[in-house]
Amino acid sequence: MVDNRKISIIGGGGHIGLPLSVLLFNQGYKVNLVDINKQNLQLIKKGKAPFYEKDIEKHLKKTIQNKRFETSHVLETIKDSKFIFICIGTPISKKLRPDLKKFFNLIISVKKIMNNNSHLIIRSSIAPGTFRKIFKALNKNNTFTNLSYCPERVLQGQSMIELSRIPQIISSYNLKTLKHVKKLFSKLCKTVLVCKPEEAEMAKILSNAYRYMNFSIANQFFQICDQNDLSFEKIRRLMSFNYSRASGLAASGFVGGPCLMKDTMQLNYLAKNKKNLLKLSYEVNENLPKYIVSKIKKIKNYKSKKVCILGKTFKANNDDLRGSKSLDLIRILKKNKIKHEVYEPNLEKKSKKKINSMIDSSHIIVLATPHKEFKKIKISKNKVLIDTSGFFLK
Ligand SMILES: NC(=O)c1ccc[n+]([C@@H]2O[C@H](COP(=O)([O-])OP(=O)(O)OC[C@H]3O[C@@H](n4cnc5c(N)ncnc54)[C@H](O)[C@@H]3O)[C@@H](O)[C@H]2O)c1
Known part of the structure; x- marks a missing residue:
């Protein structure tokens, strides 16, 4: 019954x-x-x-x-x-x-x-x-x-x-x-x-692939701006201010989580033409941690300096580590024997004193996940700040 x-x-x-x-x-x-x-x-x-x-x-x-x-x-x-x-x-x-x-x-x-x-x-x-x-x-x-x-x-x-x-x-x-x-x-x-079921399947997968690819455009632009000593986030705001044709451009930053990359790759598996934008988006988004490490390696005496990573989870104000690019960054830093410390407020609470001393003792600060708690952090001008999403831009 x-x-x-x-x-x-x-x-x-x-x-x-x-x-x-x-x-x-x-x-x-x-x-x-x-x-x-x-x-x-x-x-x-x-x-x-x-x-x-x-x-x-x-x-x-x-x-x-x-x-x-x-x-x-x-x-x-x-x-x-x-x-x-x-x-x-x-x-x-x-x-x-x-x-x-x-x-x-x-x-x-x-x-x-x-x-x-x-x-x-x-x-x-x-x-x-x-x-x-x-x-x-x-x-x-x-x-x-x-x-x-x-x-x-x-x-x-x-x-x-x-x-x-x-x-x-x-x-x-x-x-x-x-x-x-x-x-x-x-x-x-x-x-x-x-x-129809086929339409529902396609609508769901295309939505995720669209978001993933949009982030990859932002991440590609971020790298080009960065290589020219420009802030992509500042330019993105400039582009989209009262100009709706550029308003759909996503902010740059690590793209992790259990869905976007996975669904884009499900679509890529189906695509008959393997030379497609899906796979290129994957390469741009997945390689962002490597790009950050390559930047660190250009800093004089980088091996004697400490990196402080802000954020470990795959998205802001969340405790989920699934597919986190911050974890990839940590792995690459370890492999390259670069000293580092991570602060993730959603997984462990640290006192203000401890956070300040972490920042003070680090020469390089990498913003990996734009958690709201980081807004309170003050980073002095003598530090190298690598801000993947333009979070600290006023
Ligand atoms: N997380 C998101 O934001 C999101 C958004 C839209 C769609 N989705 C899709 O939803 C699906 C689930 O994602 P999720 O993030 O909830 O995953 P999840 O891992 O958080 O949840 C899956 C749950 O299924 C349980 N499970 C696994 N095998 C089982 C079994 N044989 N019997 C009973 N329980 C079992 C696991 O223990 C887990 O609790 C995926 O297809 C994902 O792509 C996720």
Whole structure:
């Protein structure tokens, strides 16, 4: 028997699954959060978020007091759910190709357990063509078509605010499923956009590739300006002031995280022409830490000097280290035996005295992640400042 109020979120302990679980709970659904990470489940059970997500803990405090919110590491608990979301990662291999073995295996296991009248919703980002493959695998004997693809498009850390504001793209080959899914998402957000699964897949991947490539343009310009002793950020502001044609140009800086590079490379894998902008963007963004080290190596007696790196996480005001370019920078500095120290306010608190002494004892300061805390830091003129994003520009 299917329980019409029950929704299972597989990968519910993750960055995408957890906010979605909480918001569905807020809409009155019975939420079953399924995740293999038992440590994170323990935290969630105590009303604590395993990672930074703005405002989520005040909502989690309500879920722990309510029987409508359950957590489990056992897949069988999805059995009687009307909707089942798949929110697990969709990684790429070291060779930059989609690596979906675990993703496919999970979906096959889910299909064996779930009720055929329930609806399976893929929320993870998938490359164009993946939905059709999954659909074929699940519908081998013409028994199951209740599959939809409804991609997540929020900015990490802002899910609780953005989920209701961003138009939700939904897609399926089955019109009945589409109707049910539309009704569900209409409770979460104002606008629901319906399209074909292939269009939804492409829209999600192109959005991420577009952002990644836009950052690579900025990073390319940053290097050219820097080589000419000019501040790219100052010029970017000059270009875009009351001039809308240049307003879409991103700020420069390290591009990390679990999505942008990964999705751009999923697209590159599909692209027939391998001499394309996607791969060039990858080279520009991925090589920015190397460019910074090459600058450091031009400083006289650089081996006797210490580098202070401000920021370790992949994005500002967040605690997530996934795909962080600051970590790449640290690795290259280590390899080159260049002395360095890192300050990451979102992972360890340091006293003002300690921060000041870190800055004072360093000759070179690299701004890796533009956290708001760094605004208070004063850097004297006798230091070499390498500011990847123009953060310290007044
Ligand atoms: N992070 C973002 O900002 C963002 C935005 C849009 C889309 N996405 C996409 O969403 C997907 C998930 O990303 P994420 O950042 O939430 O990843 P995540 O690693 O934070 O979360 C994935 C969760 O799935 C769990 N998991 C893995 N295998 C499982 C299994 N077999 N059964 C149950 N749980 C399992 C993990 O323990 C983890 O908690 C990816 O496809 C990503 O590209 C992410």
